[in-house]
Amino acid sequence: MTMTCERARELLDALALDALDEPEASAVAEHLSSCAACGLEFEEAREAAGMLALAAPAHRLGDGTRARVLEAVQERPSPVRLPRPRMRMALAAAAVLLVAGLAAWGTFLQLRVNHLDSKQAVLGPTDPAAALMALAIQPDAKIADLTSSSGQAGGRYAWYSGGPGVLVSHDLPALPPGHVYALWFVGDGRASLGGTFQPDASGRATLLVQSPPGYFDTIRVAMHASDAVTAGSGQVVLQGQE
Amino acid sequence: MALSTAVHWQVVREVGGPAAESIGGPLPARLPVDYSVLADDDLVERMCRADGEAFRALFERHADIVYSLALRIVVQRPVAEDIVQEVFLKLWRRPSLFDASRGKFVTWLLSVTRNRAIDERRVRSRWFHQELPSPFGEEVLPASDATDPARGAILADERVAVRGALATLPPDQRLAIEMAYFGGLSQSEIAAQLGLPLGTVKTRTRLAMQKLRTALAGREDPVG
Numbered sequence: 522m523t524m525t526c527e528r529a530r531e532l533l534d535a536l537a538l539d540a541l542d543e544p545e546a547s548a549v550a551e552h553l554s555s556c557a558a559c560g561l562e563f564e565e566a567r568e569a570a571g572m573l574a575l576a577a578p579a580h581r582l583g584d585g586t587r588a589r590v591l592e593a594v595q596e597r598p599s600p601v602r603l604p605r606p607r608m609r610m611a612l613a614a615a616a617v618l619l620v621a622g623l624a625a626w627g628t629f630l631q632l633r634v635n636h637l638d639s640k641q642a643v644l645g646p647t648d649p650a651a652a653l654m655a656l657a658i659q660p661d662a663k664i665a666d667l668t669s670s671s672g673q674a675g676g677r678y679a680w681y682s683g684g685p686g687v688l689v690s691h692d693l694p695a696l697p698p699g700h701v702y703a704l705w706f707v708g709d710g711r712a713s714l715g716g717t718f719q720p721d722a723s724g725r726a727t728l729l730v731q732s733p734p735g736y737f738d739t740i741r742v743a744m745h746a747s748d749a750v751t752a753g754s755g756q757v758v759l760q761g762q763e
Numbered sequence: 764m765a766l767s768t769a770v771h772w773q774v775v776r777e778v779g780g781p782a783a784e785s786i787g788g789p790l791p792a793r794l795p796v797d798y799s800v801l802a803d804d805d806l807v808e809r810m811c812r813a814d815g816e817a818f819r820a821l822f823e824r825h826a827d828i829v830y831s832l833a834l835r836i837v838v839q840r841p842v843a844e845d846i847v848q849e850v851f852l853k854l855w856r857r858p859s860l861f862d863a864s865r866g867k868f869v870t871w872l873l874s875v876t877r878n879r880a881i882d883e884r885r886v887r888s889r890w891f892h893q894e895l896p897s898p899f900g901e902e903v904l905p906a907s908d909a910t911d912p913a914r915g916a917i918l919a920d921e922r923v924a925v926r927g928a929l930a931t932l933p934p935d936q937r938l939a940i941e942m943a944y945f946g947g948l949s950q951s952e953i954a955a956q957l958g959l960p961l962g963t964v965k966t967r968t969r970l971a972m973q974k975l976r977t978a979l980a981g982r983e984d985p986v987g
Contacts, residue, residue, distance in 0.1 A: 531969060534968060534972035534976075535943070535950055535969070535972075538968065538972070539943070539947070540944075541950065565976060566976060570972070571870045571873060571874060573941075574828070574832045574873040574876075574877065575828075575921050575925040576922075577832045577945070578834075578835065579828075579831050579922065580831045580834055582826045582829075586830075586848060587822075589848060590847070591819060593848070594819075594852070594855050595815070707882065708878070738853070738882075
């Protein structure tokens with residue numbers, strides 16, 4: 522049902538505070554995207570919400586942290602500097618490990634990898650193995666470690682700007698019937714779904730994300746009921762920072 | 764009125780021809796830039812060209828307010844310091860993340876800070892079972908020592924305005940929006956924590972924000 526302006530205006534202040542629950546938050550956001558008047562009012566609410574930051578007691582950042590930040594910037598003179606050589610080596614190593622791991626999954630994957638080995642240059646991201654090998658040669662590729670607060674589950678997410686991303690995870694708990702894992706990208710107050718997947722019997726899983734969001738600062742793997750894969754719900758199993 | 768050195772040399776060159784250039788020393792390569800007078804948007808644009816001094820100016824200008832907000836949310840100083848470092852280094856690595864057409868830089872910067880701090884708070888409470896102290900306890904006495912006295916005065920005025928507006932709110936309404944903004948709680952979570960009906964929380968939030976918006980209407984955006 523389409524949300525009315527009257528209803529949207531009742532809720533947009535809570536949305537500006539990022540305090541609105543789903544599915545109302547999505548419904549209001551959808552209304553705001555098509556209603557200029559409500560959109561304007563939402564901007565006013567967001568500005569007011571933003572000013573709440575000034576209600577925080579004023580403190581001066583310590584000299585130690587100031588120096589650390591400025592030194593870190595000096596170590597990286599260019600905002601577009603390439604990752605350190607050990608990052609590229611780590612990516613190449615991860616690609617090798619992934620290829621070896623996938624080979625154990627079945628004849629089909631082994632044949633596919635062998636076929637891809639015979640090709641040259643950048644491989645299209647048609648499957649996680651191909652995508653990870655393509656990642657390994659990208660100068661701006663990144664890796665984020667995902668960890669669990671309990672148990673042995675863990676994972677890594679690799680990506681490069683404008684390209685696909687690959688999640689490789691291990692020791693994931695078995696899923697109850699009717700459940701899936703979902704990969705979420707969280708940033709700037711929003712959560713984007715990267716995809717859903719199920720691990721194998723040993724708890725391993727890979728997921729290829731064809732079009733990850735342009736900006737995120739947190740990556741999460743959460744367990745959801747299959748019919749309830751929504752942001753903010755589910756049990757977070759793995760988490761990592763960009 | 765004396766011309767600046769660069770303008771004087773330009774005039775001499777145009778009027779006197781080659782002979783005139785023999786007068787005095789070489790032209791200055793370029794005039795020094797006073798970063799402290801540049802607007803935030805200009806500094807970010809310079810950062811996109813790897814201008815480290817532009818970053819330094821932005822950092823010195825906003826580090827304290829970013830730290831203050833992070834500390835208010837996560838309460839623990841080392842955690843807040845890490846957040847400040849993370850936010851600014853991310854800005855240095857990807858200055859293009861800020862889109863000037865979508866609003867003021869400081870508003871965006873504080874939004875990024877808040878989101879990061881809320882996330883950290885949630886991770887520590889849900890993932891690692893760390894209970895952070897409540898951000899709603901007694902206020903620590905402010906100890907601001909702005910590096911830029913002029914901007915510090917503006918910031919102090921804005922801070923007074925916001926606090927004044929909050930002080931006019933009934934305590935239950937103020938708590939509702941503070942739990943949302945500084946605690947990162949949804950309305951249903953606030954209702955659960957306070958043992959109130961969801962509808963009550965929604966009403967308090969809406970009334971509080973309407974009063975806040977009215978009280979702040981017409982004021983300049985903080986340190987923008």
